[in-house]
Amino acid sequence: MLPRLLLVDDDADLLRLLSLRLRASGYCVDAVDSAESALAHLAVHTPALVISDVRLPGRDGLSLFDEIRNSHPGLPVILLTAHGSIPDAVDATARGVFGYLTKPFDSRVLLDKVRRALDVSAPRMRYAGAHDHAWRAEIVSRSARMNEVLEEARMVATGDASVLIRGASGSGKELLARAIHRASRRADQPFVAINCGAIPEALLESELFGHVKGAFTGASMSSDGLFLSADGGTLFLDEIGDMPLPLQVKLLRVLQERAVRPVGATRARPVNVRIISATHRDLDAAMHEGSFREDLYYRLNVVRLSLPSLDERREDIPLLAGHFIQGLSEKYGKTIHGFAPEALEMLVAAAWPGNVRQLYNVVEQVCALTTTPLIPSTLVQRALRAPSVEVLTYAEARLRFEREYLTQVLKITGGNVTDAARLADRNRTEFYRLLQRHALTPAMFRLADEDALVAMTGQPKSLQGKGS
Structure with missing residues (x-):
């Protein structure tokens, strides 16, 4: 659909000339001769851009702009005047007018200004009424490369095949995964996401597969885990290339058997989940290096989608x-x-x-x-x-640091709270309070420590050090 522009000028000859030039450049043009007519038109049709003379009968162009800004805050406005001055231009720009041109002006300058204004017009106006785009509403794009990816994603969404999304960090892999879920028959079921590289290995197994009450010290209640939480829906495994090899084996078993056995459980529970995974790593190279299992790769890489970088x-x-x-x-x-x-x-x-x-x-x-x-x-x-940094409030940054610090200390001490509190120079009561604030369980770090001992000695920790 061609962009629609609204021209406002009481000079009939200029209005006719501008309309011809803009239509010849590929735009749809509506023309009115007063601010009142412009507001009446805007009440029925929302254009992509308004071009208005400043001097109008009755209400002037700046007054019209103020009305437009109140009712259509994302709509860009370009003002034209034969009585321009630098102070007027500065004032208009400060109030939010996109462009300000003094008559007479070169039509090429006006066309360039129009093009720029349309580039920054509110994206919600571009997609207004596009009901068929609801599934991909979070993905703002008009590029041909992204449209190709989205078309593939929509076709893939109708089935249940596992999808592997390749793309650089920050390119929007989770947004694409959510879009696929919304376009699928599972859209009314849960979408659950986990970053496999952001969770310590000691916690990742329980996060994914859950655990039963009493499975380890500190497991005071059962937890379903993310697979069971996503039952009937979609599980998004972000940065799957960072998953440790031992967990890759367990994940493969779940995908093959379509059943999950929580930590400490004696029986598996059936689960119906679609898997979408993503990575910025070269998994072919990782398989060659032995850090990623080939059989798991082929389970996950049934359909591959590649996201372009922002530079592309x-x-x-x-x-x-x-x-x-x-x-x-x-x-x-x-x-x-x-x-x-x-x-x-x-x-x-x-x-x-x-x-x-x-x-x-x-x-x-x-x-x-x-x-x-x-x-x-x-x-x-x-x-x-300046280096691009995520803007956090002081409180948000402090909470993030606390969680990362507590996780590292517990990994160092193998989940021993007394030793961890000593390293942190905090008493046990205060340290437990910090753990509770961040939903961290020391037992999970002890579990990883015990697994390592079992792997080295071949016997449970309870038997180590005892005679045969």
């Missing part, structure tokens, strides 16, 4: 940046309408080794710092020059 889909950068601004302006309690044209050009031209995740972090940094409705190029330049 640069046309999506303006859409993604505008999409992120919508949520972040609410988070920071600010009125942010978009990026200044020069700022947007910097984003499009930048290198993005961290992909969409890095772009989000940069956009969040500039949203947190901006004091104007249009984000200036100076803030973008500063954010791109």
Whole structure:
């Protein structure tokens, strides 16, 4: 569908001329001669862009812009005037007007301004009414590469085959997995995700397969695990390439038998789960090195989807940046309408080794710092020059550090709370309180320690050190 533009000018000759030029450039054009007519038109049809003269009979163009901003906050506006001045332009830009041109102007300049404005128009307007896109609503894209991947994903979603998603870190693998789930017949069942590289090996088995009460010291209640939690739905195994070899064997058995035996259980429980896995690693090389099982690889890699990097889909950068601004302006309690044209050009031209995740972090940094409705190029330049970091509150950063620190200390001490508390320079009561806050169970680290002893000695810990 061609972009629809609304022209507002009381000069009939200019209105006719601009309409002809814009239509010749591939746009649909509606033309009105007053601010009141423009508002009446907007009540029925929402265009992709408004181009308005500043001097209008009755209400002027800036007043019209204020009305548009209240009712259509994501709609870009370009103002035209024969009475322009630098102060007027600065004031209009500060209020969120996308562009400001002084008559007479070169039509090529206007067309370039229109193109830029459409690039940063709110993504929700591009997909308004696209009911058939609901399954992929979280994936903001217009690139041909991504459209190919999404078409494949939609076809794959209708079956139950295991899917392996390849893509660099931050490219959106979990979003694609969720989209496949929403487009599948399992959409009304659970979608459960786990990052296999983010959980200590000692905890991963219980997280995946569950455990029964009394299976190990500290197991005061049974836990189903994520396989059973996802029963009937989809289980997403992110960074599957980082899964330890012993757990790869157990995962393969679950996939073959379609049954899960929780830690400490004597019987397996049937489970009906679709597996979608993802990795940024080269699993072919990992198999060659012996760090990933070939039989598991072929179980997981029934269908392979490859996500392009952000550098390979640069046309999506303006859409993604505008999409992120919508949520972040609410988070920071600010009125942010978009990026200044020069700022947007910097984003499009930048290198993005961290992909969409890095772009989000940069956009969040500039949203947190901006004091104007249009984000200036100076803030973008500063954010791109500095290492891209995830913006966390002090409390969020402290909680994340605490959990990682406690996990490392428990791994060092094999789950011994007394030793761990001593290393952390905290008393046992306070240390247990910290563990409870982060839902960490020392017994799981002791279980891993005991498994290692059994592997080395061939006998349970309870028998080690005793005579035969």
